[in-house]
Amino acid sequence: MENLQNVDGTDILGLTSQSEIAMRLNSSQSLLGTLGSCLSKGASDSQISQSQILPMVQDVISKLPKDLSDDEIRERLSKTTSAPQTSPMSICLRFEMEGIHRLVRTVRRNLQDVVGALVGSLRASNEVDRIIDLLVQGLVPSHWGAFAPSLGGWLSSLLWRFDVMERWSATGRPKHLALAALFNPHAVIAAVRQEVARKKTNWSLEDIVTFVEVSKVDIEQIKDAPAEGFYASAFAMEHCACSTKEAKLVECPPKTLLSQAPILYFTACHVNDMPSNRDASTATSTSGKKEIVVNTSYECPVYCKQRRSATALLAFVTLKSDEAASRWTLKGSAIVPMKE
Numbered sequence: 001m002e003n004l005q006n007v008d009g010t011d012i013l014g015l016t017s018q019s020e021i022a023m024r025l026n027s028s029q030s031l032l033g034t035l036g037s038c039l040s041k042g043a044s045d046s047q048i049s050q051s052q053i054l055p056m057v058q059d060v061i062s063k064l065p066k067d068l069s070d071d072e073i074r075e076r077l078s079k080t081t082s083a084p085q086t087s088p089m090s091i092c093l094r095f096e097m098e099g100i101h102r103l104v105r106t107v108r109r110n111l112q113d114v115v116g117a118l119v120g121s122l123r124a125s126n127e128v129d130r131i132i133d134l135l136v137q138g139l140v141p142s143h144w145g146a147f148a149p150s151l152g153g154w155l156s157s158l159l160w161r162f163d164v165m166e167r168w169s170a171t172g173r174p175k176h177l178a179l180a181a182l183f184n185p186h187a188v189i190a191a192v193r194q195e196v197a198r199k200k201t202n203w204s205l206e207d208i209v210t211f212v213e214v215s216k217v218d219i220e221q222i223k224d225a226p227a228e229g230f231y232a233s234a235f236a237m238e239h240c241a242c243s244t245k246e247a248k249l250v251e252c253p254p255k256t257l258l259s260q261a262p263i264l265y266f267t268a269c270h271v272n273d274m275p276s277n278r279d280a281s282t283a284t285s286t287s288g289k290k291e292i293v294v295n296t297s298y299e300c301p302v303y304c305k306q307r308r309s310a311t312a313l314l315a316f317v318t319l320k321s322d323e324a325a326s327r328w329t330l331k332g333s334a335i336v337p338m339k340e
Helices: 017-038 045-063 072-078 088-119 126-136 149-172 185-201 325-332
Strands: 208-214 231-232 235-238 249-250 258-260 262-269 280-289 290-295 297-303 313-321 334-337
Touching: 045 126, 045 262, 045 325, 072 185, 072 334, 088 149, 088 185, 126 231, 185 208, 185 313, 208 313, 290 334, 297 325, 313 325
Parallel strands: 249 313, 297 334
Antiparallel strands: 208 262, 231 262, 235 258, 235 334, 280 290, 297 313
């Protein structure tokens, strides 16, 4: 008993050191957030707001992109996109554009109210006081979107999402799409199923399922958007890595939380035509006199959020490996967004 370790390592659960690093990072961020919210506010808060918060708010306002109304968005899309406005992908684009512009408009209005309250030209309401308190703590109001906990990370994520929408609206159908930049990525995947159902005769929408596979092309090699479906980029692999030549699962480098994921191709097919990749890759091991067939094809989950949940699950992609699939399941290997 005296020779036993006080703390079990990650190896006992089949995990790697990356799991412990991720756990300690999450614990530290949670602790720092709790301590920051518990700090007492003194009489100097008004001085901090006047001297530091006001220039910061004015700088954020200057960096916000120009927002458009819903009617202006519809008029713009009718001129820039060649696809019919009633197509499923065009409808998804319009809803995403309206959502990002509505968010920018709300943020600009809130920050202008904060500026007015700080300079004394506007009476501060309870909502403005709450926003000022959050900005003093370096936090972001929840109704601005939980892109990042800090204001700097949130602004960077907002501008990135806005740029993705602008490039999509300029081309009509993007060469590759970052699903993490969308408010509702499940709607885009459903739109692909609807497009396939419209092209195929005697196919019911209930019989069409989403199919995801690893693309054999790099992001630089994508010249045009595919005729059906779309290429998904800006993904990373957690607790595993993928070899670029063979597209196989391998161990991630030491002390690396996220590794670059390959380009994924999202499309749809009939449920009867779904490839049976689960049994396509197997290995035989001998245990005594018995031969045991081990499945080495791992059904890797794909999430649209780094914080995994049932609502963030998009689909599964079959990845080959030289190891048993249970090994990657025990590690919790998954594909998550590189950034949010």
